[in-house]
Amino acid sequence: MSNNQLYNQLLQTVLAERPELAQYAELFTAQDSSEDSDDKELKLRLRKITVLAKRLKQDLDDALGDLDDLAQALGACEECWGRDNRCPTCRGEGSPGYFKSDKVLFEELIRPALSKATWLEVQEK
Ligand SMILES: [Zn+2]
Numbered sequence: 001m002s003n004n005q006l007y008n009q010l011l012q013t014v015l016a017e018r019p020e021l022a023q024y025a026e027l028f029t030a031q032d033s034s035e036d037s038d039d040k041e042l043k044l045r046l047r048k049i050t051v052l053a054k055r056l057k058q059d060l061d062d063a064l065g066d067l068d069d070l071a072q073a074l075g076a077c078e079e080c081w082g083r084d085n086r087c088p089t090c091r092g093e094g095s096p097g098y099f100k101s102d103k104v105l106f107e108e109l110i111r112p113a114l115s116k117a118t119w120l121e122v123q124e125k
Contacts, residue, residue, distance in 0.1 A: 024052060071096075073105035 008029060015022055027049055071078040077087060077094020085092035090099075101110075114120060 027052065069102075069105050070109060072102040073109045075099040075101035 011025065011028055015025055027045065068078045070076075071081060074096035075098060076082060076096040077090040077098065079089045080087040080092070080094060082090060082092060082095030082098060087094065
């Protein structure tokens with residue numbers, strides 16, 4: 001079995017475990033060296049990779065923005081969630097509840113979930 005075949009077999013195994021990565025499979029499929037020397041092919045692949053990289057960056061930025069909103073809603077440190085003793089913002093103390101929570105974000109993100117958590121016993125002050 002050639003290295004390309006082994007590589008493609010590994011790729012298929014990864015895709016079976018992570019089907020959400022299927023849209024990127026083409027980028028990582030091993031090519032014959034004769035195809036790699038084709039400038040048009042390389043330019044096309046580079047263009048596709050660039051578009052996908054921009055899309056992934058946008059998805060990452062969106063997810064990080066959502067995570068910041070969630071941290072604010074919970075009163076947690078946006079930088080480390082209280083997991084880093086060297087954090088300049090909270091020195092590792094910023095787990096949920098450490099900071100005053102953002103009321104608007106709490107009402108938007110947390111209260112709807114609490115109201116549907118029938119298993120939760122809420123003690124009102
Ligand atoms: Zn922190």
